[in-house]
Amino acid sequence: MSPRRTLDAVWDFVVGDDWRLALAAVAAIGLTAVACALGLAGWWLAPPVALAALFWTLRDPT
Amino acid sequence: MSGAEVSLALSVFLACAVEAVEAFTIVLAVGTTRHWSAALGGTGAAALVLAVLVAVLGPALTVLPLGVLRVVVGGLLLTFGLQWLRKAILRAAGAKAKHDEEAIFAHERAEAAAAPAAPGFDGYAFAISFKAVLLEGLEVAFIVLTFGANQHDVGLAAAAAALAVLAVVGGGLALRAPLARVPENGMKFAVGVMLTSFGIFWGAEGAGADWPGGEAALAPLVAVVLLAALAMVADIRSRWRPA
Numbered sequence: 001m002s003p004r005r006t007l008d009a010v011w012d013f014v015v016g017d018d019w020r021l022a023l024a025a026v027a028a029i030g031l032t033a034v035a036c037a038l039g040l041a042g043w044w045l046a047p048p049v050a051l052a053a054l055f056w057t058l059r060d061p062t
Numbered sequence: 063m064s065g066a067e068v069s070l071a072l073s074v075f076l077a078c079a080v081e082a083v084e085a086f087t088i089v090l091a092v093g094t095t096r097h098w099s100a101a102l103g104g105t106g107a108a109a110l111v112l113a114v115l116v117a118v119l120g121p122a123l124t125v126l127p128l129g130v131l132r133v134v135v136g137g138l139l140l141t142f143g144l145q146w147l148r149k150a151i152l153r154a155a156g157a158k159a160k161h162d163e164e165a166i167f168a169h170e171r172a173e174a175a176a177a178p179a180a181p182g183f184d185g186y187a188f189a190i191s192f193k194a195v196l197l198e199g200l201e202v203a204f205i206v207l208t209f210g211a212n213q214h215d216v217g218l219a220a221a222a223a224a225l226a227v228l229a230v231v232g233g234g235l236a237l238r239a240p241l242a243r244v245p246e247n248g249m250k251f252a253v254g255v256m257l258t259s260f261g262i263f264w265g266a267e268g269a270g271a272d273w274p275g276g277e278a279a280l281a282p283l284v285a286v287v288l289l290a291a292l293a294m295v296a297d298i299r300s301r302w303r304p305a
Contacts, residue, residue, distance in 0.1 A: 016142070055290075
């Protein structure tokens with residue numbers, strides 16, 4: 001398998017059909033990390049970020 | 063067994079059962095249309111690859127620092143969970159076709175019958191079965207590894223996965239038909255909720271957050287994700303009409 005095809009397969013496996021959801025996962029955990037680094041309680045941040053992103057990707061249900 | 067361990071076992075069992083049903087349909091179609099020996103050979107070879115993957119990567123993952131493991135695993139589980147949940151929401155709302163094992167079985171049988179046959183070993187049956195089991199199994203292997211490593215119990219996760227495969231294969235062999243009555247779409251919805259919840263929980267923990275009540279926060283988190291997903295189903299149903 002060529003490196004290009006391997007990369008494509010890894011991308012498909014990890015990111016899946018909708019890259020926005022992968023980005024949302026990174027943002028949810030990243031924002032939590034920033035909040036915690038600033039000394040804030042960051043536990044509440046990830047759920048709304050992830051669920052809002054899910055809702056956003058479902059605005060056009062096709 | 064703690065609540066987290068029960069959730070882990072249940073999530074792995076459901077995820078594995080869903081993927082096993084899909085792989086079983088393809089192997090059954092190829093086996094009944096072509097040659098069982100080649101179809102089972104492909105299935106066995108793929109199962110061996112998956113078992114080696116879990117056996118090699120499982121112990122390797124458990125030596126990673128817990129914080130790093132939880133950020134990486136939480137992020138990946140959250141990505142997987144959101145993808146599963148998105149498709150499950152669309153199916154539940156009627157905006158995406160539901161998975162139909164009987165239709166897939168008929169399609170695979172037609173393709174298998176149309177493929178050229180060569181004397182001797184049936185490479186087609188082997189390759190299709192191998193690919194189906196490997197592709198459906200990879201995600202399950204990942205779930206077994208990540209859930210197991212995070213809870214320091216790869217054995218429990220692997221046992222739940224093995225039990226699911228045995229249940230599906232046993233049921234399928236008894237019926238000698240695709241398992242069309244398994245509530246696959248509902249199970250996918252449940253798995254999506256669980257993966258998303260565990261992904262949020264572990265990802266946030268790895269990022270440095272302390273959940274109020276520790277692991278006890280998982281139950282309300284699962285409830286929040288489930289209610290939000292059901293609300294999204296209702297929202298799509300209310301505003302979406304098929305073209």
